[in-house]
Amino acid sequence: MSKSIVILTGAGISAESGLGTFRDEGGLWAQHRIEDVATPEGFARNPKLVHDFYNARRVQSTAAEPNAGHFALVKLEADHPGEVLIVTQNVDGLHEKAGSKNVLHMHGTLHGALCHACAHRWPAPTTMSPEAPCPSCGKPVTRPDIVWFGEMPYDMERISNALAQADVFVSIGTSGEVYPAANFVTEADMFGAHTVELNLEPSSGVSRFAETHFGPATQVVPQWVAEELARAK
Numbered sequence: 001m002s003k004s005i006v007i008l009t010g011a012g013i014s015a016e017s018g019l020g021t022f023r024d025e026g027g028l029w030a031q032h033r034i035e036d037v038a039t040p041e042g043f044a045r046n047p048k049l050v051h052d053f054y055n056a057r058r059v060q061s062t063a064a065e066p067n068a069g070h071f072a073l074v075k076l077e078a079d080h081p082g083e084v085l086i087v088t089q090n091v092d093g094l095h096e097k098a099g100s101k102n103v104l105h106m107h108g109t110l111h112g113a114l115c116h117a118c119a120h121r122w123p124a125p126t127t128m129s130p131e132a133p134c135p136s137c138g139k140p141v142t143r144p145d146i147v148w149f150g151e152m153p154y155d156m157e158r159i160s161n162a163l164a165q166a167d168v169f170v171s172i173g174t175s176g177e178v179y180p181a182a183n184f185v186t187e188a189d190m191f192g193a194h195t196v197e198l199n200l201e202p203s204s205g206v207s208r209f210a211e212t213h214f215g216p217a218t219q220v221v222p223q224w225v226a227e228e229l230a231r232a233k
Ligand code: APR
Pocket: 009, 010, 011, 012, 013, 015, 016, 021, 022, 023, 024, 027, 089, 090, 107, 172, 173, 174, 175, 176, 177, 178, 198, 199, 200, 201, 202, 203, 215, 216, 217, 218
């Protein structure tokens, strides 16, 4: 029986790959001010500070390896060909590195570059700098292809359509603090999907999930995928 599964992932699925989360103790937003490194205004004020922030994260994520949580989603996708969509808030590229094929980056990716002037996109070099000219228009206003606060996430129409048709919606490793992603569970539930939260601890939206499992992603994600595959037999 065909089943459409939409999976939302956040920084928590990459935590055990050694990449920091944002809002946990000592997280990225305890070390950097969002308004300085994750807004268009911060970029306009000090592009070098922004590039330095993302250059460091790009080096870290390039060196990071996917974990059992990422690999469990690859297995789920392989067993449900064409029925699994991963909508990730993460920009680290670990889902693709693990082998996931159908991945949508709603907040962009560290491994992409974008021209703030002409919107040209190209693969990001390891180190980006304010002086580097856009390969297309030549202007020195290149930025990481990351969606900043106050900007519209990518592919929202595609995401809404997927949520409207989902039989199962699974949220993994996200605090449920940032919209529109924090509202996906409500959208999916409205259209009759079974909703699941797999997280280290209850997120802000925990009460809106029909099923919850708490623990490290490397444990709760493979466990849930194994149960889902057994159900599908
Ligand atoms: N396994 C599972 N979940 C974990 C683990 C782990 N090992 N470690 C932490 N978590 C959970 C935390 O309990 C928390 O609920 O992951 C979540 C991380 O929350 P955030 O740090 O807020 O990250 P995220 O939800 O992805 O942030 C959303 O906010 O700053 C923006 O654009 C940024 O995409 C990001 C968005």
